[in-house]
Amino acid sequence: MQALADLRLWLDTTPAWSFLKSQLAPFPGRANAMWRYVFASACVIVISLGFQIPLLSLSLIVVFFTAQENTALTKLSAAIMLAGSLVITSLCLLLVMFTFDYPVPRILGACALVFCGLYLLRTSSLGVLGFLGSIQVIYTQSFIDLNLPPELLVRVILWSWVATAYPVVLTVLVNLLFLPTEPQRQLEAEIRRQLDDVIAQLDARLLGRAAPPLPASALERGVLTLQRHLGFAVMAEADYRRNQAWHLLRITTVDRLHTAASHLAGETPAELDPANRELLHALLATVRALRDQTGGRAAFQPPQPLSALAQAPTADPTLVEMAYALQGLGDASDADLPPPPSRPRGLMAADAFSNPAYARFAVKTLLATLVCYVFYTAVQWQGIHTIMLTVIILALPSVGSSRTKGWQRIAGCAVGSVIALAATVFVIPHLDGLTGFLLMSLVVIGAGGWVAAGPARSNYAGMQLVLAYVLAMFAHAGPSTDLTEIRDRMIGILLGAAVSTLVQLTVWPELDRDALRPRLARILRSIATLARAREAEPERRQASIDQARLAGWALVAGAREAQANALLEPGWHVAALDPTQVQTWLTQAQEALLAVNRLQTLLQAGLGDLSAPMRQAAERFALDAAATLDALAIRMEQRAGEVTALSSAAVDALDGVDDAPGQPALIAAVHAVRSCIAQMQPSASQAAAD
Known part of the structure; x- marks a missing residue:
């Protein structure tokens, strides 16, 4: 027992273990997201195996690309992916139609499409279309290198569109019908959470005890979360669009209260005079009333006027700020509300055609892709086709952000490959049907979904864990027992990450530290x-x-x-x-x-x-x-x-x-x-x- 206690103490003081615990810790909505991933993946596996739809691994990955943190984003990503996959598939078919027997024009045409996609990725709000287009073009090139007959090649490209399109629709249905996460509910939950912080500070001040800590990082996270959820709610709900100014005033009021509560947390509790005690009681009642009001455009009226209490000569200025914020929300009328700030929403960045950094980014990413393509075709090693996909996946503006994503990809793929290897050696030989194989796969997909639904510093690793597993286990219409596929895909990922990093460091490097x-x-x-x-x-x-x-x-x-x-960039210490x-x-x-x-x-x-x-x-x-x-x-x-x-x-x-x-x-x-x-x-x- 003492050895276990010592081990636990050592782990708790290890930075890597502390980071891992923080990234895997549960938070509201994470379990729901994981179950949606699992349910949608189960439906995709059953449908693909039942109807013998090829490219099951691609269909499963599409589930993770489509599902987002709320229903509004999920529907938006689904619309983009459906329209984009149709356009991209059409372009790939045209490219194959006119250049099938001419390798040089085919490669040049593919390079032109990849360049345009990467350029769009950096310069447009629809950059995800460029990303998906580049992936599709590279994927098509790997099909052509198999020396398939023209008719079969066209069928494979068309089936790739089917394998992409139907999981998108299925994922949207699952996210709308099964444990839906609506942005307006997320906004209301965040408002209640922050008002709970305010109530805790007011209670502590009223009872004269030390207030719970409310650090600046909590304020930063809180105000940005409110703004993000409001933007999604306006996108998804007609009421929020009609009354956007009022809802903006409401979250601004909550932010003012939260910030004032942080100031209270930093003050030393003092003896309350009758005026401040009465003001505290009124503020507590009003904040609780605001917390209980959720959803819609219901007018807020404080239980009692706060302005008169705030005019007391000895009133604490922080409490006065809270009173003015609440009274301002209660007194607001539609005629007095200022219009929400207008934000230009152009499809292209203002400097899209004047900033050379965008073209340089596309050129150096394309260069890394061509290096990988030459190596891949020269060694005639079909199993490492992930080498080119890795370069596109790691196409990010700076070396630091690319290496951050690269380490997540390598870590996720390594874990997924080890799981696939262990399943192939120890589990699959003892399975006598698809039910056990499906249950085993859903457990792995659930683990990857839990990581994918987590913080931004680790969520990409969850998607890559699932990607490595399904590429190894679902490469064919059923369980795979070929260990070389696991090895080849991992080698391709490692080589692609190495080539991408080398090119980014030597050709027009963009460093976060600069x-x-x-x-x-x-x-x-x-x-x-x-x-x-x-x-x-x-x-x-x-x-x-x-x-x-x-x-x-x-x-x-x-x-x-x-x-x-910047800490992941070479030479940061000098x-x-x-x-x-x-x-x-x-x-x-x-x-x-x-x-x-x-x-x-x-x-x-x-x-x-x-x-x-x-x-x-x-x-x-x-x-x-x-x-x-x-x-x-x-x-x-x-x-x-x-x-x-x-x-x-x-x-x-x-x-x-x-x-x-x-x-x-x-x-x-x-x-x-x-x-x-x-x-x-x-x-x-x-x-x-x-």
């Missing part, structure tokens, strides 16, 4: 925008604060992803901007974002209680902080310019104002902003000097 500096500069500018949000018109100030806060969190999340990818130090800097940026938001919250909530000199000094400090942040951004991005320390004149002016309600909290917020900027300044200056 993009870190401009990303960090944009974060600084977003915090500066938040600091000067009070320059907007009075009726637009709160909206400006909310928009700047959301933009800041989105930029921090993007920079963190780029930093994680780079001018060390990605390991960027993580510390991002934590400082999170703190600065929260501190500036806290300052703006106090100015908004306590505006009526602040004297004119005090308000002017605080607003002047916010503008000085914005100017310092802009200077830091210029120095980091351009490696030029001087940054002077943040002036203490505004702080001295605040200290010189006579004591007034809200002054201690405001001065503390000013000092917090000043401290955060002082922490970031050496990092930015060092990055600029490197």
Whole structure:
């Protein structure tokens, strides 16, 4: 028992084991997604084997490509895949029709189609069509190399369309009828989860006990999740489209409450006076009422007016911010709601035909594919046709993101191949029917589905686990006992990943670490925008604060992803901007974002209680902080310019104002902003000097 306890302790302190546990941990909706994968796969296996539809392995993979996190995305991906597969199959048939007896024109035509698909992948919102088109063209070339008769080749191409199309329709039906995950339900569940956090903070403050932690990472994840689910709900539900402005106001209110609750978590509990206790009781009742209201466009009315309670001279500014947020939601009318921000939705990127990086990306990916094709045909090793598919699958803009996906593909395929090997040697010889084989396969598909439904840092490995297993076990119309297929496909994947990485590193390399500096500069500018949000018109100030806060969190999340990818790039430890130090800097940026938001919250909530000199000094400090942040951004991005320390004149002016309600909290917020900027300044200056 002691040995087991020691082993458990050692595993818990191992970073790899901790990462694995975090990636495999259950969360709401993950089990539902896994069961949908299993049920759709079971239907596909039964139909394909029953009707003798070839390419069963392709049909099973289509299930995983089609099923998405909610029904709206699933229907969208299904429509794209159906239309795209029809167009791509037609193009492949035309290519074969005119170039079957002419290898050079056939290869050149295939290269042209792959180039267009890869170019579309980088420049269009319909880039998935380019990805699928490139895969289909490469897959067709592997058929041609089998020296099949023309009629049989056409039949194989047409059957590949059938094997792709019917699983798409089946997957949509399963996702709509079996444990459907609707985006509006996801949105309401996320709203309730965040309001539960707020209620926990208010309860702790009311009882005078230490509040549960609410870190900045939870705020970042929460606000981005709300925005994503709202976008999907607007796409899927007519009511959300008609009342998009109101639902946007609602999630903005929840974000304001969640952010204010984070500020409460960082404060030391103090004795409550009667005014703050009454305000806390009212806030708890109102937040609970908001939590209980789910779905639709029901008008929200606070159980009691909060504005009068928030006007108490001793009211806590954080509680006042919560009261104003809730009262603003209750007072909102359709006539007063601003229209939702318009977002241009062009099919092509603005610089699609002017940025040479897109064409370079297509050329170098095509080059890696041709290298693999030449090797594949030269050695006449049909089993490693996955070498070319791997290059297309790993076609991502940067070396870091490609290697992240590559390691997931290798790990998933290795696990899937080992499972297939063990099943072939130890299980299949003892099976006497398809029932046992189906049950065994569904267990493996369920395991891969659990991983595929997980976080972005590991979900691709789940799909690759299933891919390796089904390619080995369903290569024919029934269980396969050929161990060489397992070996050949794994070798093809490893060779394809090696060639893809080598070409990306030597031909026009795009490194995530090179993009870190401009990303960090944009974060600084977003915090500066938040600091000067009070320059907007009075009726637009709160909206400006909310928009700047959301933009800041989105930029921090993007920079963190780029930093994680940069750690997988060769030579990162000798780079001018060390990605390991960027993580510390991002934590400082999170703190600065929260501190500036806290300052703006106090100015908004306590505006009526602040004297004119005090308000002017605080607003002047916010503008000085914005100017310092802009200077830091210029120095980091351009490696030029001087940054002077943040002036203490505004702080001295605040200290010189006579004591007034809200002054201690405001001065503390000013000092917090000043401290955060002082922490970031050496990092930015060092990055600029490197």
